[in-house]
Amino acid sequence: MPEMTFRVRWPDGAETECYSPSLVIQDHFTPGMTYLVPEFLKKADTALNEASERVRSRYGFPCSRALGQLQTIRQTCAQFKNSQDAQIRVLSFTL
Incomplete structure (x- = not known):
C-alpha cells in the first residue's frame, strides 16, 4: 500500500509534514488550496479514517500512525x- 506525506501551512505560518498510509488523501485535498480550519479538520478526519480502514481491510488492523496523525491535526486545529x-x-504531496 503506497503511503504519502502531505505538507500543510497552519494559520500561524508553521509548516508540518503529515502522514497518510494511503494515497486517498489526494481525493480530499488539493495542493495549493486553502481551507478554513473546520473544513480542513473535517476533510482530514474523513481521509485519514478512510486510509486507516484501507489498512484494516488489507492487514486486519487499523493504521495507528494515521489515527495518531489525525489526533495531532485535531490538537493543532484546536489552537485556532x-x-x-x-x-x-x-502545500504539497510526497510519495
Missing part, C-alpha cells in the same frame, strides 16, 4: 478554533 477566518494551506 477561536479565529473565524483561520486558514490552512495544503
Whole structure:
C-alpha cells in the first residue's frame, strides 16, 4: 500500500509534514488550496479514517500512525478554533 506525506501551512505560518498510509488523501485535498480550519479538520478526519480502514481491510488492523496523525491535526486545529477566518494551506504531496 503506497503511503504519502502531505505538507500543510497552519494559520500561524508553521509548516508540518503529515502522514497518510494511503494515497486517498489526494481525493480530499488539493495542493495549493486553502481551507478554513473546520473544513480542513473535517476533510482530514474523513481521509485519514478512510486510509486507516484501507489498512484494516488489507492487514486486519487499523493504521495507528494515521489515527495518531489525525489526533495531532485535531490538537493543532484546536489552537485556532477561536479565529473565524483561520486558514490552512495544503502545500504539497510526497510519495
